[in-house]
Amino acid sequence: MSAPRAGYLALVRILSERLVLAMLLLAGCKGGERAKASPPPGKYHGATLVPPMPQPDFTLPTTEGKPFHFKAETKDYVGLLFFGYTHCPDVCPVHMSNLASVLDRLPVGVAGRIKVIFVTVDPKRDTPRELRAWLDKMRPSFIGLRGPIDEVNKIQGKFGMPRAEVEQNPKGGYGMGHGAAVIAVVGDSVRALFPFGIRQSDWMEDLPKLVATIPPERKAD
Amino acid sequence: MLWWCSAQGTPWTWTWQPYLGVWLFVLAIATAYVRWHRRAGPAESTRVRRWAAAAGVSVLWVLLDWPVGALGAGYLESVHALQFLGMSFIASPLLLVGLPAGWETRLGPRAADWLRTLTHPVQAIIVFNVIVIATHVPAIVDALMVTQLGSLAIDAGWIAGGLLFWWPVARTWPTRLSAVARLVYMLAGVTLHMGVGMFYVVANVPLYRVYELAPRIAGIDPLDDQGRAGGIMMAGDVLLGLGAIAILLWLWGREEAKRAEQG
Numbered sequence: 001m002s003a004p005r006a007g008y009l010a011l012v013r014i015l016s017e018r019l020v021l022a023m024l025l026l027a028g029c030k031g032g033e034r035a036k037a038s039p040p041p042g043k044y045h046g047a048t049l050v051p052p053m054p055q056p057d058f059t060l061p062t063t064e065g066k067p068f069h070f071k072a073e074t075k076d077y078v079g080l081l082f083f084g085y086t087h088c089p090d091v092c093p094v095h096m097s098n099l100a101s102v103l104d105r106l107p108v109g110v111a112g113r114i115k116v117i118f119v120t121v122d123p124k125r126d127t128p129r130e131l132r133a134w135l136d137k138m139r140p141s142f143i144g145l146r147g148p149i150d151e152v153n154k155i156q157g158k159f160g161m162p163r164a165e166v167e168q169n170p171k172g173g174y175g176m177g178h179g180a181a182v183i184a185v186v187g188d189s190v191r192a193l194f195p196f197g198i199r200q201s202d203w204m205e206d207l208p209k210l211v212a213t214i215p216p217e218r219k220a221d
Numbered sequence: 222m223l224w225w226c227s228a229q230g231t232p233w234t235w236t237w238q239p240y241l242g243v244w245l246f247v248l249a250i251a252t253a254y255v256r257w258h259r260r261a262g263p264a265e266s267t268r269v270r271r272w273a274a275a276a277g278v279s280v281l282w283v284l285l286d287w288p289v290g291a292l293g294a295g296y297l298e299s300v301h302a303l304q305f306l307g308m309s310f311i312a313s314p315l316l317l318v319g320l321p322a323g324w325e326t327r328l329g330p331r332a333a334d335w336l337r338t339l340t341h342p343v344q345a346i347i348v349f350n351v352i353v354i355a356t357h358v359p360a361i362v363d364a365l366m367v368t369q370l371g372s373l374a375i376d377a378g379w380i381a382g383g384l385l386f387w388w389p390v391a392r393t394w395p396t397r398l399s400a401v402a403r404l405v406y407m408l409a410g411v412t413l414h415m416g417v418g419m420f421y422v423v424a425n426v427p428l429y430r431v432y433e434l435a436p437r438i439a440g441i442d443p444l445d446d447q448g449r450a451g452g453i454m455m456a457g458d459v460l461l462g463l464g465a466i467a468i469l470l471w472l473w474g475r476e477e478a479k480r481a482e483q484g
Contacts, residue, residue: 089232090232093437094433094434094436097443100442137440199433199434200426201427
């Protein structure tokens with residue numbers, strides 16, 4: 001390689017590094033991740049419940065028709081419970097796809113300890129098949145639950161979430177008004193609520209922290 | 222009635238939406254060019270210049286108006302990257318080539334002084350790169366893209382930055398850079414700018430709140446879209462930069478041949 005060319009390449013490398021570094025600093029990033037003031041230990045980017053709320057229990061059929069006993073199925077895991085519907089144009093797909101994206105990037109040891117449970121608030125349109133197909137597009141491991149809307153509303157009430165309401169669309173059809181928070185449960189208690197606006201970088205930080213709170217005897221397997 | 226494309230947070234729809242501010246902005250530029258070309262003589266307002274002006278204004282219109290403007294402002298970062306490339310690297314040089322020859326000589330002395338200072342290659346490349354970096358900083362983008370005025374500021378910054386960056390290459394006033402100097406200048410401009418694209422590709426979380434939390438279009442994941450935006454910026458830089466460098470090399474060869482003939 002000629003000396004001028006080597007010099008030019010060195011200059012290019014230095015300038016590129018400087019630019020990336022400047023961008024990282026300006027973005028408040030470290031290693032490409034958004035670094036912001038981390039919540040103190042035991043606190044999360046979402047709303048931390050202090051003290052944690054006892055975990056309500058319920059049973060609903062999965063998209064495969066098998067009964068899903070919430071408390072028993074999540075006792076060894078971090079359970080992320082969300083009430084939404086597949087025709088939702090904004091909040092539901094954003095929450096679910098962000099979670100899917102984060103779980104893909106977390107270490108298997110962390111991602112494998114997390115169960116995402118999606119309960120439809122629109123059982124009329126969300127047939128088990130449709131619900132399964134929609135969740136499979138996000139992440140096949142996501143669990144879909146479906147039950148009568150009155151029952152689903154009762155379950156939402158137990159978690160302090162608002163009832164789902166039908167909202168007529170002036171142009172035809174309808175949408176569902178529903179709570180927008182993901183409920184995080186660990187070891188028989190509700191630990192935190194993650195409202196809409198929570199970001200992938202927040203999940204990346206909080207999910208390992210939540211997994212770390214699973215009682216050790218339950219992590220044995 | 223919306224007047225400029227910005228992030229609305231509402232689900233995307235393919236229903237056409239008018240943006241009055243975009244039309245007025247494009248119309249004002251088009252009107253200015255028509256006036257400048259009418260005032261210029263036939264030697265100054267050549268066919269190539271008129272076509273370049275028309276193409277520059279058309280590219281701007283396509284990039285700012287619905288659907289490209291709306292998709293880039295509030296839904297897809299990859300489209301936002303395309304807008305940036307289009308405004309800074311396609312519309313800007315076309316608009317400069319589209320000015321009548323000697324357009325600068327009709328400016329008042331004060332305006333000419335300002336232009337002389339700003340379009341000096343060193344100032345131009347610094348200002349352009351400061352604009353490029355500032356308009357890609359997540360905190361700035363997230364704060365500006367949610368308002369029509371903020372979104373306009375980003376678009377205007379890209380156009381202004383692009384015009385400044387291309388001035389020493391596309392215009393011969395106040396100084397005519399040699400082909401070699403223009404070549405070095407282009408390489409420096411493109412190299413620095415590649416860093417933004419690289420940054421998008423290496424980041425492992427979505428950088429912009431505005432795109433990460435935007436209602437999804439066809440299930441496109443914001444991190445994938447961000448990687449695509451980085452790829453677009455890097456590929457665009459390489460292609461446009463290499464294209465411009467090829468033209469400059471050709472001009473250089475022509476200059477050398479002329480000199481050899483005269484010598």
